[in-house]
Amino acid sequence: MKRAIERHLNILEFTLASLLRRKAKNFSLLAMYLMVVFMLASLQFFVTALKREAAIILDDAPDMVVQRLTAGRQDLVPTGHAAEIARIRGVTAVRPRLWGYYYDALNGANYTVMAGDDTSAKTESASIGSGVAKARNLAVGDLLPLIGYDKAPVMVEIGTIFPSGSDLIAADLIIISPANFQRLFNLPGGQATDLAVTVRNPKELATVAAKIAELFPGSRPILKSEIQRTYQSVFDWRGGMTLMILASALLSFIIFAWDKATGLSAEERKEIGILKSIGWETSDVLLLKFWEGIVISLTAFLLGTILAYGHVFFLSAPLFVQALKGWSVIYPRFQLVPVVDAYQLAVLFFLTVVPYTTATIIPCWRAATTDPDAAMRY
Amino acid sequence: MRRSLQFLLFTATVLAVFLLLPLHARHEQRHSGGELRQLRNLHVTDLCLATEARYTRHPAMADRHAPFQEHPLALEHFPSGSLILPTRLNRDKP
Incomplete structure (x- = not known):
């Protein structure tokens, strides 16, 4: 056991020395990797926390809001409609909102x-x-x-x-x-912006909505569940900015993986050849490359996630807020309550650490199984 | 100290901070919501995420396809409109 640990420590020692020999290349790789993880994790923290806040806040939304549409646009609702809606069985209150x-x-x-x-x-x-x-x-x-x-x-x-x-x-x-x-x-007399309807049994909401639409053909009932769904799908992955972030992250990973999977540089092949000729086993070389992948990807994953947590929950997500601010003069400070979704973090881990580590090992395995003499002459 | 041990120590520290994140989140969740609770009687229908356009300030209450109804060539031009999607209704009726 102690020998196995010592072997891993020695190989890790060699890995770190090897990474530090190509300091500029590896640090820039780590920085890029960290940035991709940071953006993805920030987006995930921001959206998850916002969805949680929305669920809590919108729990108090009216059961149903009844609007009136004229030529496809929202119009004022006669308050007289409130009394007629209140007569529908199951409706407990109708409140005109201004x-x-x-x-x-x-x-x-x-x-x-x-x-x-x-x-x-x-x-x-x-x-x-x-x-x-x-x-x-x-x-x-x-x-x-x-x-x-x-x-x-x-x-x-x-x-x-x-x-x-x-x-x-x-x-x-x-x-x-x-x-x-x-x-x-x-506002003209007897008009309201919309009507907030309270229904005793939430299961009857769809039936009451259908009755209101039948009673007032120009009306548009919006159920609480639809209001809540709006915010559950807000920042959906198909949304413009979100898609851009995901696409750029995906592209970066494709570049990483392509760079690694297309093979090793001549210098790296030579290094493997030398290691094998001085007595390293193929398994030792693979372990070396495994540690190399782990050092870069695990560090990038852990640091990127921690920095993303600080960015969203301590600094109020300044990078995303710029996009949300747009041309607004008044904008809220996003003091979001932290939420950590273990499942999503696990997905992020398997999408970032595993492919990179695998892409590091495979070309190396090909080089490590060839003759040391051929590898050195490459 | 050996470089490998330094690295492992560093990773262990970062991992410990990483594992503390869910605990911090749970602690914050337990001690939050006081200020929001005061405003529950407002019965709001939307979150104040962006105030630049009607359909991003109140996406749940906005007209259907609001960005395109301002005038015939009104394409979406508010930055927040690229983040906040319009409501998708699942009901056929009404």
Whole structure:
């Protein structure tokens, strides 16, 4: 046992010396490899954590949202529909929702404005997301001037600023009273943006949706499960940017594997020939190459994954956020709760470490089984 | 110390950090969600991932094929639109 360990240590010693002899080549290979693993692991951590957050947040989404479509676009829903929908068996509540978008000409930001339910709150009071507060440099008690549909200012007092930890829900949110919402957007009387429907038995949702569509042919019921599915398929591998990252990673691995599988350099063949002529067994040479593959690929895998974890969960994924920010003025800080999916990490391991190590050994086995004299003369 | 032992020591340390990641994640999961819980009564339908376009701010509530409905030649041009996919409905009806 001790002898076997000593043999492995000696071969590892030789491997490290051999790798350090071609320092520039091997360090650049390690850096490239590490970068590929880092990108793939970052993407995986980011998407998995985002899906988990979405599942938690959207658990409180309405059972069903009923929109009205006119010429293929979302239109206002008459609040009178609420009473008729409430009469459908199984429906426990229908709540008209008022929400819309407000373009702030001062900084070019888009806010999501919602009318709050709480009628006891002061009419002039508003709750805003931390993104809005940051963009307009606001604190609790400040006045936020908004411009109404008739260009008249609507002044709201900041009552609450949502903490930055809730950015994934509320970064761009402004919650005002229904009266202020009306002053801001002048919606026609008896109209709402959409209707939030609560159904007693979730199994009846599809039936209730079918009944609503039959009752109001221009309506579009959106089920909670569909809302949740939107975020489970968000950043799907078929998405543009995700596909680009996966394709570039795949291409890099093909280049690695091609470089390794097409054979060894003349210098490496000569080295194998010399090793065999001084008494190394074929198994020793294969072990040498195995360790070479492990040193590079395992180091790249472990370091790449750890760096990806730090990038996504400690630094809030600055590389991906740039793409998501786009031209937004307000953007959330992605303070995601860490999630480690062992299955996906195992897939990443088998996709990165195993092919590289195998691709290192196979051409070497071919060289190691030839005559040392022929290998040295190659 | 031998170079091989130095390498093994380094790998063992990195491996230990790697194995600590799931424990850290579990610990963070247990102590998180307080701030989000306060906002549960808002009953939001979408996450605030990008605010540049309606259909990436509220993808679940957006019109079908929203990027192409602005005007006849309105091809997708918002960067976030290349990351956030439109909703795919599985129901035939309604």
